[in-house]
Amino acid sequence: MGRRAETVILPLELLRHLKPSEFSDSHEYHLWQKRQLKILEAGLLLHPSIPLDKSNTYAMRLRETIRASETKPIDTGKNSDTMRTLCNSVVSLSWRSANGTPTDVCHWADGFPLNIHLYVSLLQSIFDIRDETLVLDEVDELLELMKKTWSTLGINRPIHNLCFTWVLFQQYVVTGQTEPDLLCAAHAMLTEVANDAKKPDREVVYVKMLSSALNLMHGWAEKRLFHYHDYFHRGNAGLVESLLPLVLSASKILGEDVTITEGKGKDKGDTKVVDSSGDRVDHYVRSSVKNAFAKVIENENAKCEAAEVKEEASEALLHLAKETEDLALKERESFSPILKKWHPIAASVAAVTLHQCYGVVLKHYLAGTATLTNEMVGVLQRAAKLEKVLVQMVVEDSADCDDGGKSIVREMVPYEVDSIILRLLRQWIEERLKTWMEYLNRAKESETWNPKSKTEPYALSVVELIKLAKEAVDDFFQIPIGITEDLVHDLADALENLFHEYTSFVASCGTKQSYIPILPPLTRCNRDSKFLKLWKRASPCSVGGVEMLPIGVNEGHHPRPSTSRGTQRLYIRLNTLHYLLSHLHSLDKTLALSPKIATSTRHRFGNGRRKRANSSSYFDFAQSAILSACQHVSEVAAYRLIFLDSNSVFYESLYVYDVANSRVRPALRTLKQNLTLLAAIVTDRAQALAVKEVMKASYEAYLMVLLAGGCSRVFYRSDHEMIVEDFESLKRVFCLCGEGLVPEDVVDREAETVEGVITLMGECTEQLMEDFSIATCETSGIGVVVAGQKLPMPPTTGRWNRSDPNTILRVLCYRNDRAANQFLKRTFQLAKRR
Numbered sequence: 134m135g136r137r138a139e140t141v142i143l144p145l146e147l148l149r150h151l152k153p154s155e156f157s158d159s160h161e162y163h164l165w166q167k168r169q170l171k172i173l174e175a176g177l178l179l180h181p182s183i184p185l186d187k188s189n190t191y192a193m194r195l196r197e198t199i200r201a202s203e204t205k206p207i208d209t210g211k212n213s214d215t216m217r218t219l220c221n222s223v224v225s226l227s228w229r230s231a232n233g234t235p236t237d238v239c240h241w242a243d244g245f246p247l248n249i250h251l252y253v254s255l256l257q258s259i260f261d262i263r264d265e266t267l268v269l270d271e272v273d274e275l276l277e278l279m280k281k282t283w284s285t286l287g288i289n290r291p292i293h294n295l296c297f298t299w300v301l302f303q304q305y306v307v308t309g310q311t312e313p314d315l316l317c318a319a320h321a322m323l324t325e326v327a328n329d330a331k332k333p334d335r336e337v338v339y340v341k342m343l344s345s346a347l348n349l350m351h352g353w354a355e356k357r358l359f360h361y362h363d364y365f366h367r368g369n370a371g372l373v374e375s376l377l378p379l380v381l382s383a384s385k386i387l388g389e390d391v392t393i394t395e396g397k398g399k400d401k402g403d404t405k406v407v408d409s410s411g412d413r414v415d416h417y418v419r420s421s422v423k424n425a426f427a428k429v430i431e432n433e434n435a436k437c438e439a440a441e442v443k444e445e446a447s448e449a450l451l452h453l454a455k456e457t458e459d460l461a462l463k464e465r466e467s468f469s470p471i472l473k474k475w476h477p478i479a480a481s482v483a484a485v486t487l488h489q490c491y492g493v494v495l496k497h498y499l500a501g502t503a504t505l506t507n508e509m510v511g512v513l514q515r516a517a518k519l520e521k522v523l524v525q526m527v528v529e530d531s532a533d534c535d536d537g538g539k540s541i542v543r544e545m546v547p548y549e550v551d552s553i554i555l556r557l558l559r560q561w562i563e564e565r566l567k568t569w570m571e572y573l574n575r576a577k578e579s580e581t582w583n584p585k586s587k588t589e590p591y592a593l594s595v596v597e598l599i600k601l602a603k604e605a606v607d608d609f610f611q612i613p614i615g616i617t618e619d620l621v622h623d624l625a626d627a628l629e630n631l632f633h634e635y636t637s638f639v640a641s642c643g644t645k646q647s648y649i650p651i652l653p654p655l656t657r658c659n660r661d662s663k664f665l666k667l668w669k670r671a672s673p674c675s676v677g678g679v680e681m682l683p684i685g686v687n688e689g690h691h692p693r694p695s696t697s698r699g700t701q702r703l704y705i706r707l708n709t710l711h712y713l714l715s716h717l718h719s720l721d722k723t724l725a726l727s728p729k730i731a732t733s734t735r736h737r738f739g740n741g742r743r744k745r746a747n748s749s750s751y752f753d754f755a756q757s758a759i760l761s762a763c764q765h766v767s768e769v770a771a772y773r774l775i776f777l778d779s780n781s782v783f784y785e786s787l788y789v790y791d792v793a794n795s796r797v798r799p800a801l802r803t804l805k806q807n808l809t810l811l812a813a814i815v816t817d818r819a820q821a822l823a824v825k826e827v828m829k830a831s832y833e834a835y836l837m838v839l840l841a842g843g844c845s846r847v848f849y850r851s852d853h854e855m856i857v858e859d860f861e862s863l864k865r866v867f868c869l870c871g872e873g874l875v876p877e878d879v880v881d882r883e884a885e886t887v888e889g890v891i892t893l894m895g896e897c898t899e900q901l902m903e904d905f906s907i908a909t910c911e912t913s914g915i916g917v918v919v920a921g922q923k924l925p926m927p928p929t930t931g932r933w934n935r936s937d938p939n940t941i942l943r944v945l946c947y948r949n950d951r952a953a954n955q956f957l958k959r960t961f962q963l964a965k966r967r
């Protein structure tokens with residue numbers, strides 16, 4: 134053709150000049166035509182010597198032409214549009230230059246890209262067509278023949294070694310990774326590549342090829358190692374043993390001998406791959422385990438969505454714990470023995486990673502739950518079991534380490550399940566206490582102290598309170614954990630706070646002092662009172678003159694009880710306290726005898742515990758408070774009954790104006806009726822205390838009648854016998870009440886003070902004056918009274934006693950005779966009553 138060889142595009146010329154008639158049939162021509170186009174495609178599109186812009190118009194037209202030739206031969210005639218397009222595209226692509234300047238050489242089949250492609254294609258012929266995982270027996274002869282192309286293609290030993298390594302690796306991949314020997318052969322060739330890479334006279338082209346090939350191999354292999362749980366299983370886990378050496382060798386070559394440039398523009402920089410087998414394997418283990426764990430969670434979510442049922446968080450956590458444990462066992466059995474060759478504690482790393490992964494999910498779960506439930510306890514206990522398995526895995530795997538595995542164990546932040554359960558349980562107790570207190574506050578606003586029914590004479594609030602407490606105790610022991618004595622104490626303390634608060638509420642019913650009358654002014658009797666003389670004339674000295682008593686005293690032979698509604702409500706309060714006390718014993722027994730309490734923790738008492746070693750109850754302070762409240766309520770009820778409800782027949786009427794005509798009998802009849810009503814309302818366990826307090830209030834009222842009865846009362850020494858008889862009758866009421874509710878010795882002991890005062894009333898005036906002088910001198914500390922010295926006025930203490938100077942003084946004040954009158958006038962200038 135008279136043209137230089139470097140200007141001839143041989144495949145294009147062949148397509149232009151060879152006609153279909155020169156072939157035996159059209160099929161043969163079609164195959165030949167496709168081969169020529171493939172050569173053009175390889176040299177100009179796939180492996181051009183000068184990089185090709187993807188948007189090149191000629192490249193796109195050439196691709197279209199080649200694609201059209203796949204189904205039928207293209208028309209190569211001179212007038213063919215297809216041939217003109219082909220010629221224009223091929224020529225334009227071939228005559229390009231790297232910098233855009235004119236050139237006199239066409240580049241359609243020169244440079245390493247195409248040469249390497251051709252050589253790699255040659256190397257692939259070593260594989261058996263019938264089984265592409267096998268290398269032909271004649272491989273050595275074939276390779277010797279291929280060496281003859283080196284000078285033509287520009288191949289040398291390092292490039293051959295690199296290409297051969299690539300071909301072996303590529304064949305392993307394209308044949309489905311079924312033949313580990315191919316991977317082993319590629320790894321063996323990498324040894325040669327590593328030696329070649331260390332040589333100082335490496336060509337730039339070789340370095341680029343080395344970097345490209347090893348990065349592709351390294352990237353493909355690492356993708357699988359970073360997710361080896363996805364790509365390998367128990368059946369083919371051994372493939373990791375073949376893949377890992379290849380990755381580590383490639384990493385070592387890249388890291389030690391090749392500087393890889395990454396990034397663009399300002400981000401461009403030199404990056405060196407970590408050159409530590411142990412570190413890389415550690416990274417693979419952590420990454421794969423995390424990915425496997427994430428996939429388990431993803432699968433669980435997918436199952437829930439497929440079933441269109443939102444799985445409860447607790448159930449999900451339980452199932453996740455099982456899956457995590459299975460994942461750990463799979464790791465230990467299948468992968469760790471292999472990875473251990475490169476990383477001595479590979480199993481420990483996997484266990485620690487799984488522990489961290491599950492810990493994150495567990496923490497998130499706990500953050501989203503406000504109260505302790507059985508389901509939550511189940512999750513925590515399952516987490517503790519998982520943690521135990523993982524810790525054991527670490528201990529066994531790291532036993533031979535220099536530090537005994539301490540460094541890896543430090544990465545395991547404990548779940549602290551026991552502490553979490555303890556904290557949540559105490560929070561549960563606090564929440565229950567808050568609920569109880571809210572109920573108590575509502576009860577304080579609504580409680581009326583009316584009985585629930587005749588058979589249940591106590592407040593509605595205490596029934597609900599005990600119900601809440603029992604439910605809490607039952608729920609507490611239903612929590613599926615080992616209950617310790619300390620936890621029982623925490624619950625008991627909360628309950629005791631509740632009971633103490635409720636007891637204070639029940640006992641907030643005032644004081645007895647609010648019912649005691651104000652003491653009248655201390656004056657001396659007026660024996661010359663005209664009204665008194667008129668009264669004596671109008672009423673004969675007979676006991677039967679009861680019709681002359683003030684209004685309200687005579688209520689007939691069958692008087693009604695004078696107990697007011699307010700006093701009856703106090704009885705309900707008293708019953709309520711005893712109801713609480715009785716159920717307190719029941720709760721205490723439930724707490725003490727529960728089989729759920731860990732035996733090893735029984736009878737251990739921490740510092741500051743309210744239950745002491747010598748105590749048999751969890752509610753000592755509550756019981757003490759309730760008993761004290763019972764005493765207080767009984768006392769208030771008694772004083773209200775005597776000084777308010779029975780005031781008209783007792784303090785206001787007894788011995789008014791004249792002892793003989795205002796005896797105690799009417800008051801006793803009313804008192805008996807009141808005691809009968811008390812016995813009907815007050816529960817059996819509370820009656821003894823209630824009656825005793827009524828007795829003490831009656832004695833107090835009787836003393837006030839004698840010592841602070843006001844201007845309507847006056848006593849003669851001759852009245853002493855009647856007063857003694859009346860008081861004996863009063864005592865007898867309590868001795869006979871309720872078949873010994875108050876023992877006779879208690880009645881007598883409490884009556885001693887009153888009897889002492891009554892004894893004073895039987896003494897002569899002179900003796901009283903002498904006793905008063907002596908007692909006053911002793912209590913005031915002035916010793917013997919000198920002639921003309923005045924005695925000091927003794928203070929009124931209200932604690933009446935026969936040796937108390939104020940008590941003696943009052944007996945004198947109410948003694949209606951001349952001697953007493955003169956003594957009081959001379960000593961204290963006391964005025965007569967008006």
